[in-house]
Amino acid sequence: MKYKYLFIFLLAHFTVTNAVHAQKIDSLLRAFNNYKKEDTIKLNLLNSIAKAYQYINIPRGLQMADAAIKLANKLNDQSGLAMAYMAKGENYYRQNSYSLAADLFKQSLTIFEGLGNKKGMADCLNNMGNIELKSNDKKALEFFKMAMILNEQIGNKKAKALYFAGSGTYYKGISNFPKALEDYAEALKIYEKLNEKRALMAIYSNIGNINLLMSDYPTALSYCQKALMISEQLSDSNGMITPLSTIGNMYIRLSENEKHWNILKKRWLLRGILVLEIQHIF
Numbered sequence: 548m549k550y551k552y553l554f555i556f557l558l559a560h561f562t563v564t565n566a567v568h569a570q571k572i573d574s575l576l577r578a579f580n581n582y583k584k585e586d587t588i589k590l591n592l593l594n595s596i597a598k599a600y601q602y603i604n605i606p607r608g609l610q611m612a613d614a615a616i617k618l619a620n621k622l623n624d625q626s627g628l629a630m631a632y633m634a635k636g637e638n639y640y641r642q643n644s645y646s647l648a649a650d651l652f653k654q655s656l657t658i659f660e661g662l663g664n665k666k667g668m669a670d671c672l673n674n675m676g677n678i679e680l681k682s683n684d685k686k687a688l689e690f691f692k693m694a695m696i697l698n699e700q701i702g703n704k705k706a707k708a709l710y711f712a713g714s715g716t717y718y719k720g721i722s723n724f725p726k727a728l729e730d731y732a733e734a735l736k737i738y739e740k741l742n743e744k745r746a747l748m749a750i751y752s753n754i755g756n757i758n759l760l761m762s763d764y765p766t767a768l769s770y771c772q773k774a775l776m777i778s779e780q781l782s783d784s785n786g787m788i789t790p791l792s793t794i795g796n797m798y799i800r801l802s803e804n805e806k807h808w809n810i811l812k813k814r815w816l817l818r819g820i821l822v823l824e825i826q827h828i829f
Contacts, residue, residue, distance in 0.1 A: 572599055590618050590627040597634035601641045602785060608638035629658035629667055636674060645678050652678070669697040676713050683720040687713065705746075708737035712750060724757050745786075748777040752790045759793050759800075767797055 579592045593615035600608030612635035619628035636651030652674045659667035676690030691713040698706035715730035731750050738746045755770035771790035778786035 572596070572603070575599060585618060585621065587622065587624055587627060590615055590622065590624060590631075593618060594627065594630045594634050597631070598637060601634075601638045605638050605642050608641075609635060612638060625658050625662060626664065626667075629655045629662070629664070632658070633667075633671060633674070640674065640678065645681055649675060649678050665697045665701050666703070669694040669701075669703070672697070673709060673713065680713070680716055680720060683717065685717070687717050704741060705737065705743065708734045708741075708743070708746065711737075712746065715750070716753065719753060719757055722760075724761055727757055728754065744777050744781060745783075748774050748781065748783070748786050751777070752786075752793070755790055756793045759797050762800075764797050764801065767793060 575592060575596045579589070579596060582589055582592065593611050597608050597611035597615055600611060612631055615631035615634065616628060619625075619631050632651045632655035636648040636655065639645075639648035639651065652671045656668060656671035656675070659671060672690045672694035676687040676694065679687035679690060691710045695706050695710035698709065711730045711734035715727045715734060718724075718727035718730060731754055735747070735750055738750065751770045751774040755767045755774060758764075758767035758770065771793050774790040775787055778790070
């Protein structure tokens, strides 16, 4: 009976949180559908929609990015074209199509360089660094460092935090856990000061996972709970899955089978609700 009530509670909670994401997309789509001119405003809407879809409906995100590329070429809008390439690349990245994503980020970077747009260049370099992280290539650190320099030049307060977060993930990937924790700590100082919740959620989750691998279970649980709390504040159901996975793996190591089973059901429910919500909305 207690599992039945747990299911009903989680179902209600995650239906609400995914509805929040749907409202953002719906708002952009309404503005797009009501706007009839073929100009930069419509191009900006297409790019915003393409970027938003990467988290919930990648095929639609790719379609919107292609429409943005077509309109940008028609308008000869190089800035909008660079943004469209980047949005399409981000959708491919979320789809794990890293080679396709890398090509698009390079095209976007070339245009931003020609325009002298340092923010756009830095965003592309960070994206390219994230791709290199997938193969634990040290080249990722070079991209992150170049991005940091550009971000510092334009006064981006998150410049060093972005670098240390990326660096921490690199060292986590090669199992240099002390160095990873050191770099994550540097990023946390900045993100906590700026109250960058989404970035904090990701770093807390990564620190929790590292401590699990180091068999420091109380610390792992503490950081994963922090990540879960922020993901709930942000209504980010996707963000809940990784810390829940870490907690579940911890209970496996501790042979706490019932607790692991409860966590496993929450993860199944999360993934199921996400699929149902996407099907309902689209």
